[in-house]
Amino acid sequence: MNKINKNDMPKMIFKYSWILMILLFCVNTNLKAQNSSYIESKDLVDFVNPLMGTDSSFDLSNGNTYPAIATPWAMNFWTPMTSKMGDGWTYKYDENKIRGIKQTHQPSPWVNDYAAFSLMAVTGDLKFQEDERQSWFSHKAETVKPYHYSVYLADYDVVAEVAPTERAAHFKFTFPESDKSYIVLDAFNKGSMVKIIPEERKIIGYCRNNSGGVPENFHNYFVAEFDTDFELNHTWTDGWQLLENSVNSEGEHVGAIVGFKTEKGKTVHVKVASSFISPEQAQLNLSREIGADTFEDTKKKAKQAWETELNKIQIEDDNIDNLRTFYSSLYRVLLFPRKFYEFDANNKVVHYSPYNGKVLPGYMFTDNGFWDTFRAVFPFFNMMYPELNGQIMQGLANTYKESGWLPEWASPGHRDVMIGSNSASIIADAFLKGAKNMDAEILFEAMLKNATVADGRPVNSVGRAGLEYYNKLGYVPYDVNIHENAARTLEYAYADFTIAQMAEKMGKTKIAKKYFEKSMNYKNLFDPSTNWMRGKNEDGNFQSPFNPLKWGDAFTEGNSLHYTWSVFHDIEGLIDLMGGKKQFAAKLDEVFEMPPKFDASYYGFTIHEIREMQIVNMGNYAHGNQPIQHMIYLYNYTNQSYKAQEKVRDVLTKLYSATPDGYCGDEDNGQTSAWYVFSALGFYPVTPGVDEYVIGSPLFKKATLHLENGNTFEITSKNNSNTNVYIQGAQLNGKAYQNTFIKFNTLQNGGTLNFNMGNIPNKNWGTAAKNKPYSLSTSKK
DSSP: OOOOOGGGHHHHHHHHHHHHHHHHHHHHHHHHHHHHHHHHHSOGGGGOOTTTTOSOOSSOOSOOOOOOBOOTTOSOEEEEEOSOTTOSOOOOTTOOEEOEEEEEOOSOTTTOOOSOEEEEEEESSOOOSHHHHOEEOOGGGEEEETTEEEEEETTTTEEEEEEEOSSEEEEEEEOOSEEEEEEEEEOOSSSEEEEEEGGGTEEEEEEOOOSSOOOTTOOEEEEEEESSOOSEEEEEEGGGEEETTOOEEEESSOEEEEEEEEOTTOEEEEEEEEESSOHHHHHHHHHHHTTTOOHHHHHHHHHHHHHHHHTTEEEEOSOHHHHHHHHHHHHHHTTOSEEOOEEOTTOOEEEEOTTTOOEEESOOEEOEEHHHHTTTHHHHHHHHOHHHHHHHHHHHHHHHHHHSSOOSEESSSBOOOSOSOTHHHHHHHHHHTTOTTOOHHHHHHHHHHHHHOOSOOSSTTSSOTTHHHHHHHSSOOTTSSOTTHHHHHHHHHHHHHHHHHHHHHTTOHHHHHHHHHHGGGGGGGEETTTTEEOOBOTTSOBOSSOOTTBOSTTSSSSOHHHHTTOOTTOHHHHHHHHTSHHHHHHHHHHHHHSOOOOBOTTTTSOOHHHHHHHTTTSTTOOTTSGGGTTGGGGGGGGTOHHHHHHHHHHHHHHSOOSSTTOOSSOOTTTHHHHHHHHHHHTEEOSSTTSSEEEEOOOOSSEEEEEOTTSOEEEEEEETOOSSOOEEEEEEETTEEOOOSEEEHHHHHTOEEEEEEEESSOOTTTTOSGGGSOOOHHHHTO
16 A cells, blocks of 8 residues: 655645535536426426415415416316305415315405305215315325315315316316215305206206305306216205205205215216306306316316416526426416306307396406506516407406496406506506507597596496596595595596507597696695605695504505505606605615504504515515505616615515415415516516516526517526626617616517626616606606
8 A cells, every 4th residue: 555645745635625626516517407407397387386375364465365276367266175165265274174176266365256166075974064074184195286286185085186177177086995985066155056967977056156246147057077877966955954865956055965885096087167158058168178088188288278378488597496486476477367258159259247147249357456457467468468468458348338337346247346447557558569459449438438427336446436526626635535535546647647648549639638637646645745645635735644654544555655656657757746866765765764664543453464564574665565566666767776676686585485475465366476477587567558667686597588479588697696686787689778677669579688697786777867767757848
């Protein structure tokens, strides 16, 4: 053996340390390559966690979502029930018993469900009442994908599975050995009917449960076809009274039970579909959408439906958690509004009208609150789905024809929820961005009706509450018993702007001039003594006392610190009111830097939106609710875009995750998710109705948008990391780019936007006047 000279030791250490470093580098590089390869090869839908946001309650919302087992924008969703029939929080992540898997149409726990019924498997002694039949389950024995749900019902040794289509679903129940195996169909309360047809191995019926917004003749007709003969059949009637060996039941709350003798591993398949039109249409929907397909066929088709949509935005990044959050958020954006139409025997688009109860030709969509979704969901559709958004516009035109008014919160018909006239923004933005096949003239007529007609509104949320005051005084007064008056004024002023934008494009110059002027009504509520928006009495004096931290009252689910920024169309005008960019930026800073103090006296208790603001350590910035979600981007109007970059990245990485507590407030029909999707790409639609997006801080190394027109737009971020959140410079299609916004048409034309990121703010990027985003005050000079 050779001895090592001690004088050679330093050389040896140096030599082998370099070898070790090279080996470690190779291993690390290989791991990165494996990780990157794994990300690129994985089906995108399998990044999605439908349980994101399900750890929620009345007191604290981490999303207030349920796992929607569905295809994109489907007429029907399916979800497991951990809660009682009628509970808006139908699936709570921290609960441990399942009562059934139900067809659901619920857009929000606050609006609740309609047209719901459920299926449940039990074994042993018959248990059909919902409290008795519920079974223990564990998330460890639960598979939750958008295209497939599976759960082990521990009390019955049954695995229950479901795979969806747009208007149908395929169930698979795997039973143990038992002489007493049952499937229970609960048609729910508020009016239902079931009929068992043993010779056809079928259950048909209807359910009528709803939370409002339906005509008198509202029904959801269903059909369930089994692949196994029934050994027995029972129904029940009101009061959970069992009717043994019966095949019919109709009443307030009825259901059906079919039984089998099963060997271990016996599978019973059930193909289910429904229709708002007729029993025959339900059967047609089932035959069309599932027919002879196997369970695996249905599951595969549902998975492919999601893959098709999710692949329209392809992300490349090393951080798998960010990918999970992105695609989980994108999944939520692609669920609502719901397709409320069907295809008749001649394959024509028809719908049951939730406004007049008739079956009529054409599209209808529902389950959407425009107060939430005008901000980012519909701008996302205009960017990625102009054909779909054109169909939605056709549906809005049909709503106007059938009810006389545009919807503001539909589920399935008009609901008295929230405020504003935000249908105007949605329609104008679609028209200006080229949504296909929309009836612009009739929709513009409907927008003007909202802005000019006070009488005949079906519910208070439709049209404009306080319209006569607004049109006479330029604001809705605080002291005339119209709640949330300041918020209404600000939202009406912005709606007037979008009317003007659409009128101008249509060549209606007089109307455009009038509504551009009306859009300046936001100035009537600006209080120069505080530099906040403030309620104003009918006599022209500001309401007093005034506490800008008071939630509600003059504002909607927020306070003056949140609503002052709701001047989407004229940030320069607001800057001027505050005395300039320095003062404006200081006000933005104040919201983030102050403690999360609040005044909840208007409500009499701390509502969940307040609590969600309080606990995230971002001062008075309440990202969990919609009014302030655009606010961070307003730094771009003050030559301080680096602050927007920093704060956008904070919200992206701290307030979102693909976990059951993954949101910081209500998800709300895709809006809070759409904020994430846009912001992670690197920009956000601060002003729907304007042809640009405001730039923030891109989250990923690369994002590729496959646009509907066939073009591709790529966003790359060199040196991007958790610390490198600041834009050092940018290039658009190879040329230096200084604008803190990007035009809609620039994106639609395809190309590449490259960012160079760093960990130190570049305070000189995008600071010229021409680099700032749109404001009405400067555009009309």
